[in-house]
Amino acid sequence: DAEITQSPRHKITETGRQVTLACHQTWNHNNMFWYRQDLGHGLRLIHYSYGVQDTNKGEVSDGYSVSRSNTEDLPLTLESAASSQTSVYFCASSGTSGVRGDTQYFGPGTRLTVL
Amino acid sequence: AQSVSQHNHHVILSEAASLELGCNYSYGGTVNLFWYVQYPGQHLQLLLKYFSGDPLVKGIKGFEAEFIKSKFSFNLRKPSVQWSDTAEYFCAVNSLTGGGNKLTFGTGTQLKVEL
Numbered sequence: 330d331a332e333i334t335q336s337p338r339h340k341i342t343e344t345g346r347q348v349t350l351a352c353h354q355t356w357n358h359n360n361m362f363w364y365r366q367d368l369g370h371g372l373r374l375i376h377y378s379y380g381v382q383d384t385n386k387g388e389v390s391d392g393y394s395v396s397r398s399n400t401e402d403l404p405l406t407l408e409s410a411a412s413s414q415t416s417v418y419f420c421a422s423s424g425t426s427g428v429r430g431d432t433q434y435f436g437p438g439t440r441l442t443v444l
Numbered sequence: 445a446q447s448v449s450q451h452n453h454h455v456i457l458s459e460a461a462s463l464e465l466g467c468n469y470s471y472g473g474t475v476n477l478f479w480y481v482q483y484p485g486q487h488l489q490l491l492l493k494y495f496s497g498d499p500l501v502k503g504i505k506g507f508e509a510e511f512i513k514s515k516f517s518f519n520l521r522k523p524s525v526q527w528s529d530t531a532e533y534f535c536a537v538n539s540l541t542g543g544g545n546k547l548t549f550g551t552g553t554q555l556k557v558e559l
Contacts, residue, residue: 360545371450371534371551372488379545387546419487423545432478433547435488 331356333436335420341442348407350439352420360423361403362433363387363395365416372419378403410443417441446471448537450550457525458558465520465553467509467535476538477518478547479509483531491533494518505529530557 333354342348354361359380364372374387376395384395392414394406407414417440421433447470457463469475479491492503499511509520518535535550 362546364549369551371549372536372547373549374546377546421488421547431545432490432493433545434490435480437487 333420333422333434335418335436335439337439338437339440341444342410343444344410344412346410348410348441350405350407350418350420350441352403352405352436353401354420354422354434354436355401356422356424356434357400358422358424358434359400360431360433361397362421362423363393363403363405364419364421365389365414366419366438367416375405375418376403407441410441412443415441415443446475446537446539446548448535448548448550450533450535450553452553453551454554454556456556456558459527460524461557463520463522463525463529463555465533465535465555467518467520467550469516469518469535469537469548471516471537471539473539477509477511478536478538479503479507479518479520480534480536481531482534482552488534491520525555525557527557527559529555531555 336351362377363375366372373389378397419438420436423431423433449468451466477494480488481491482488494501494511502508533553536547
């Protein structure tokens with residue numbers, strides 16, 4: 330069955346370190362997204378990609394970067410981790426159904442703690 | 445920018461009670477509407493979605509939602525909740541401007557169902 334996987338599922342790091350969170354989907358979806366989930370804020374969009382070599386900034390992109398070198402993967406990098414980036418991170422993907430978009434399917438999440 | 449409001453942050457119900465969770469959005473153009481559910485410790489799963497057609501949509505596990513365009517609302521309902529419905533519920537909107545694949549989420553409603 331098609332799925333989205335994220336790794337690691339839990340990560341503890343120190344302030345200032347570079348961290349990369351992996352997201353891999355086997356849906357063959359063009360669109361991939363990264364969200365962070367924080368209490369009182371719901372899910373907020375960090376970065377997204379509509380295809381290979383395409384990346385776009387979302388609502389809360391400062392301090393994060395992504396790259397899309399193939400259809401299946403969209404790794405999220407925290408350039409210099411800060412305590413404010415302690416959060417749960419979700420990756421999602423969707424296909425493209427004409428002009429109306431499509432349902433997003435979510436991965437299991439990565440809980441990141443920055444000390 | 446579009447926004448999504450979920451006015452009920454925490455809801456406590458007894459089993460068999462009826463449920464209605466409010467969702468309002470602020471975008472005047474054409475939108476897709478979603479309700480996602482997140483069970484404790486799990487990732488987001490799609491409950492139901494509205495793209496077009498009948499404004500009353502039925503989803504999984506007995507949930508339904510009604511799109512009222514004049515009120516910019518997409519409220520979630522279930523006639524009789526079960527203990528297993530304890531979860532966090534997120535309303536999301538996908539505007540169709542510029543490709544229309546980005547989701548804007550509400551802050552979520554935490555539902556607790558007591559036996």
